[in-house]
Amino acid sequence: MDQKLTGVLRTSIAVTAIDERLGAIQFRIALGALLVALLASAVSWYVSKRITIPIERMRAGARRFATGDLLHRLPEPNTLEFSGLAESMNQMAEQLQQRMDEITSQRNKTEAVLSSMREGVIATDMELRVISINQTAAKMFSVPMQTIHGRSVLGVLRNHEFQALIERSLSTGESLESDIIYHQNGEHTFNIHCTPLLDTLKKRMGGLVVISDVTQLRRLENMRRDFAASVSHEIKTPLTAIKGFVETLCTGDVDDREEARRFLTIIDKHVNRLTTIIDDLMQLSRIERDDEIQQIGSEICRIEEVLNTAIGLCHEGIEEKTITVALTCEADLSGRFDATLLEQAAVNLLDNAVKYSPENSTIHIEALTVDDEIQIRFRDQGIGIAKKHLPRLFERFYRVDKARSRKLGGTGLGLAIVKHIAQAHDGNITVESELERGSTFTLHLPDKKSA
The missing domain is CATH 3.30.565.10 (Histidine kinase-like ATPase, C-terminal domain)
Structure with missing residues (x-):
């Protein structure tokens, strides 16, 4: 068969129709892309929130823990990883709260003991700054407790002997004791006992001072000594006179009856004086005894x-x-x-x-x-x-x-x-x-x- 052109067949389609179809395809592609983008954004937002919200909550909780609010508890996150972290942080807060309660209870007990003591107690650091003082000590030296902490011992107590005793105790590491006369609101005698404070490594970290007001005790001791000396003198004087006159009479040196009678009269006078002194002492003793037993x-x-x-x-x-x-x-x-x-x-x-x-x-x-x-x-x-x-x-x-x-x-x-x-x-x-x-x-x- 001969390949001879016998005719031409021409086909065509409108460009407008093609453009419409292409536009429809492009719209579907754009819409699909938009939907995918929106879905991706939503998934991304959800995932980020699922991660960041627990982190923010834990960070806020950590800030509350840092400010001392150990009773606060972190909510349990949905994620397993963060749930374990939150639980650990809550356990930490609970343990810290228990420790704080124990420390507070121990501190309150210590303060109660110190406050109820009749002795004054002062604790200092190695630079002789007051780190603790009880109410008795503050009252002894007429200083307000609120303004004492951190101040020097000399600035608070205004007594060089007191400071020197603490310095000597801290420098030697020995416990020292001494009586100090303190002149403020009258004269007081304080018995001061200083001992070094040691840490767990036996290293000196400060000093502990126990102060007792022995004003009345020392006064009573002086009165007792004066009383003993006075009694001895009061009794010795008439006894010496009696002994002298009795010895004179016993030796027979007095021949005159009138002179002997005068000697006996003097002896009788001194005996009566001794009797009066003893009677007065016994009466004093009876009054004191009956007063003590309320009789x-x-x-x-x-x-x-x-x-x-x-x-x-x-x-x-x-x-x-x-x-x-x-x-x-x-x-x-x-x-x-x-x-x-x-x-x-x-x-x-x-x-x-x-x-x-x-x-x-x-x-x-x-x-x-x-x-x-x-x-x-x-x-x-x-x-x-x-x-x-x-x-x-x-x-x-x-x-x-x-x-x-x-x-x-x-x-x-x-x-x-x-x-x-x-x-x-x-x-x-x-x-x-x-x-x-x-x-x-x-x-x-x-x-x-x-x-």
Whole structure:
């Protein structure tokens, strides 16, 4: 068959139709891509939130833990990895809270113990800065606790002896003890015990100071020594005289009966003085003992009767010096006291006034009620007492003028007995005096009428 062109076939399609089909395909592709992009974004957002939200929550929880809110708990995330981390952080917070509770409880117990101690306690670092102090120590040195921590010991206590003792203890590593006189709000004697503070490696990290106020104790010790010396002296003086006169009589050197009688009279005088001293000491002891075991008698007694009895017992001295005793007493004034002891106190005060009053003078005794107490005042026109003697006037064997007191027959115990009688009745005794103007002794007794 011959390949001969016999004709032409022409086909065609409109370009517009092709463009429309291509546009439709492109739209579907774009829409699919958009949907895929949106889906990818959603998946990406979901995944990121699933990761970042637990992280943010744990970071916020960690910040709360850091500020001390250990009771806060992290919510449990949905992811296994973060769930384990959150659980670990919650366990850590719980354990920290338990430790903090234990530390707080221990600190509170320690503070309670330190606060209840009668001794002052101060802890310092190696630079002698205060790191801890209890209320007793702050009160001893009159410093506010809120302003003490971190300050130097010298700046707080204002005492070089105190600082030197701590420095010596820290430098030597030894415990040291000493008494220090502290002059603020009066004179106080503090017993200071310093010991180094050691850490777990036995290295010195500071000092611990325990302070005891021994003012009263040292005062009592001094009074005991003075009392023992005074008793020895008071007893030795008449004993020496008695011994001398007895030896003279025993050797037979006295032939004159009158001289021997004079010696015996002197011996009798000294024996009576010894007896008086011993009687007064025994009475003081009985008053103190009965006061301690609360056996002081108690009965309703009329004050005027007690004072009149005391005046009667002192009548010899009163008449001898022609002294007038003016008694003023509120009508029907009475109280619940030990009548015998109250009478003894009145006798001692009146006898004291008579001894030191000039002849032809007047002693005023006044008994009255002032507020909730009964006051009995003994006012004389005697020689008076210098102010420097007043604080020690009621101590045993204390005398303003020892020679004159012995000459007048005093033992030095009368006013001490009065003080203890007043204290046994929950009262006290006071004195006001000026030289050459006389003295006023006042018994202050509680106004008790019921049992």
